[in-house]
Amino acid sequence: MKKKLVKGVTDYFKESFKTGPQHIFLSPGRINVIGEHVDYNDGFVLPAAINKYICFAVSESGTSQCTFIAKDLNETYSFDLNDDLKPTDIMWANYILGVLYQLKERTSNLKGINVVFSSTIPMGAGLSSSAALECGVGYVFNYMFDIGLSKEDIALIGQKSEHTFVGVNCGIMDQFASVFGKKNSVIKLDCNSLEYEYHKADFKEYSLLLLDSNVKHTHLTSGYNTRRQEVEQGLAILKEAYPGIKTFRDCNEEQVLALREKLGETIYKRCHFVVQEIQRVLDAVEALEASDFNKLGALMFATHEGLSKEYEVSCDEIDFLVDAVRQDENVLGSRMMGGGFGGCSINLVKKGSENSIIERIKAEYKAKFGITMKAYKIKISKGTSLYKR
Known part of the structure; x- marks a missing residue:
């Protein structure tokens, strides 16, 4: 499933930009094993990242221009990093623009990129495809342009993007789980202090x-x-x-x-x-x-x-x-x-x-x-x- 997703995104990138991508990134959806509606009530939650992903094929564009192609929707959104970034009518683009708005406030190292992305995270099923998109974009820019963000920074930027550019007052659990996920482990997360610990989740049979x-x-x-x-x-x-x-x-x-x-x-x-x-x-x-x-x-x-x-x-x-x-x-x-x-x-x-x-x-x-x-x-x-x- 993962290999098929990666191949599909890579092939689409080659077709769209007439060259192969420099890098491939995966950003997962999440589940919450237990701890529902306690994130805003000073409780703990027990989320984990899962093997459903948004896959990003990425290369530098060589200019300040960014082009994002949503393969599953057959839609493209382009913008210039030097422009004032504002929310748009294209909903999925707002998750991306909200992240970049914050990155621009932190660094002047950003350069334009070309991206094709596709997802195996079911939409509307409560598996946080939005958090995977925000955190994936934050991770991509951090990796490619050496911004020096911590994992926690990336999660918080994703959350703030949703608050400011999408208008959803979400908690931090989804973004945190997407970035901090660990194979066969759940995360016991304190949503107030962001203190966390991993616990094994080897379900055996x-x-x-x-x-x-x-x-x-x-x-x-x-x-x-x-x-x-x-x-x-x-x-x-x-x-x-x-x-x-x-x-x-x-x-x-x-x-x-x-x-x-x-x-x-x-x-x-x-x-x-x-x-x-x-x-x-x-x-x-x-x-x-x-x-x-x-x-x-x-x-x-x-x-x-x-x-x-x-x-x-x-x-x-x-x-x-x-x-x-x-x-x-x-x-x-x-x-x-x-x-x-x-x-x-x-x-x-x-x-x-x-x-x-x-x-x-x-x-x-x-x-x-x-x-x-x-x-x-x-x-x-x-x-x-x-x-x-």
């Missing part, structure tokens, strides 16, 4: 399977903003009652339970989920370290239950995908992944059982919703890097 609901409900932005307000209100009430609490990390389940009446049922449910989910991430790290995959699977199911019933960011289609594997002896755990209201479920399954699971659920899902489910078998891979040919 198990593998990760994503089932894509192929739906994206429109509640995502409104639901997300409402949840943020609700948990902020809840935290303020908890702090008032318990002066020792600064963040949800300092809070335990008993304290939330004791204030159930004062919080009101909705805010109680939101806060209860957050406190439990922060603990589940720590428990999941222990389970991975001990290769206790049954425990990890149980934690995934528990997270989904919380996301669906307490945080209320799931939807019928995703609930169906999780419920459909609950009694399957080949599935240890399943949960909604990402912001919610659609996207994928992530499943921990026995190796070799993937095809039969996909076939069964696909038929049941189609019968229930009239929608064709997609599925992705994934492995945990290394982060954004130069491809050695």
Whole structure:
């Protein structure tokens, strides 16, 4: 798959620019094993880069002109580095322009490049193709013109690009996972301090399977903003009652339970989920370290239950995908992944059982919703890097 992607991009580059590329780069998508909706609630997340990539074929243009060809869309965007860079109507170009805007503020070493890029990261499935694009572009320029950026710089530039040129107020997890990914390792990341540690994720006789609901409900932005307000209100009430609490990390389940009446049922449910989910991430790290995959699977199911019933960011289609594997002896755990209201479920399954699971659920899902489910078998891979040919 990777070789095929690289060959396709290289051939297209030769066809477009009448010469071979100087370099090939790969920038991966990401999953989050557990730790959903706690990145903005002072919790930890447990992401990993995966073997779905944006591949960039790149050469210097010899001028200040940059030409980016999006092979999959058959679209080209060109601009001059000396021009004032501003957002454009071409959405994918804004991810690139936002990165370059920041690079121009940091260095005068930049030169024009010719690029062809293509992706195996499914769009709209919640696997962060946007972060892969931003971080890939940052990495390419850093490598080619020796800007001296750290991996953390590249991730932060990607995030800021999305805030300023795309208008999405995203957290740092996606970019961080794309750049810092390590083969067979998950990253326990503190989204506040950006402190991180790697933990082994050798799933042995198990593998990760994503089932894509192929739906994206429109509640995502409104639901997300409402949840943020609700948990902020809840935290303020908890702090008032318990002066020792600064963040949800300092809070335990008993304290939330004791204030159930004062919080009101909705805010109680939101806060209860957050406190439990922060603990589940720590428990999941222990389970991975001990290769206790049954425990990890149980934690995934528990997270989904919380996301669906307490945080209320799931939807019928995703609930169906999780419920459909609950009694399957080949599935240890399943949960909604990402912001919610659609996207994928992530499943921990026995190796070799993937095809039969996909076939069964696909038929049941189609019968229930009239929608064709997609599925992705994934492995945990290394982060954004130069491809050695």
